[in-house]
Amino acid sequence: MxxxxxxxxxxxxxxxxxxxxxxxxxxAAALSVKFGRALARHGSELTYPIPAEDGAQIDHTNEVIVVRYRQKAYAFNLACPHQNTALRWQPEDGQFQCPKHHSRYQPDGVFVSGRATRGMDRFALRRDGGNLIVDVSKFFKQDANPAEWAAAVVAL
Ligand code: FES
CATH class of the missing domain: 1.20.5 (Single alpha-helices involved in coiled-coils or other helix-helix interfaces)
Known part of the structure; x- marks a missing residue:
């Protein structure tokens, strides 16, 4: 040839x-974004409905972001891992972005660019029927807890 x-x-x-x-x-492709609180709270466990389609639910009260993305679900800390500024969803480029120093992250929390040195911090979560149970007492940093961070996902 x-x-x-x-x-x-x-x-x-x-x-x-x-x-x-x-x-x-x-x-990433555009995700729908909703704002809302957990359905219930029992101790450190918060209950959220599994999003019906790829998208994010931002719970400012509990500082949790729940994401469904490519048949997987995640729960993130709302705070940027650099200096704890609340992250925002940027629909025009399909990424989370920090308004303070502009670190960017994929919908699965993987770091893309900016001053942060790791991905978005994840909480442990599990599936319970049509809901996700997020345990905010189990908090994983990608650099300090790489195995737990990688395992903090629910396949849908
Ligand atoms: S606080 Fe988010 S990049 Fe600095």
Whole structure:
């Protein structure tokens, strides 16, 4: 195959893979965002409904963000892991962003750019029927608790 044709075909394949994965690396499709409190609280455990589609629920009262993203659910601390500023969802680029120093994170909490040095902090969670039970007493930092941080996910 001629070199130019090979490079063209390789580019088409790469573009198809990126499209299949939902866009360019570090970027995500738009997620719906809702604001609301937990359905219930029992001790350190908060109950949230499993989002019906990819999206985030931001609970300012309990400082928790619940995310459904690509058939997985996560619960994050609302505070930025750099200096604890409340994170915001940026619908235009499909990422969480810190308004203070502009660190950015994917919907699964993976760090993208900025002054932070780790991903968004996660809480332990489990599924209970149509709900997620988030235990805010079990708090994991990606750098200090990498195994627990990676395991703090519910497959849907
Ligand atoms: S407080 Fe979030 S990047 Fe500094």
């Amino acid at each position: 001629e070199r130019r044709a090979f490079l063209r075909d390789a580019g088409i394949v790469l573009a198809s893979v990126v499209a299949a994965l939902g866009g360019a690396p570090g970027r």
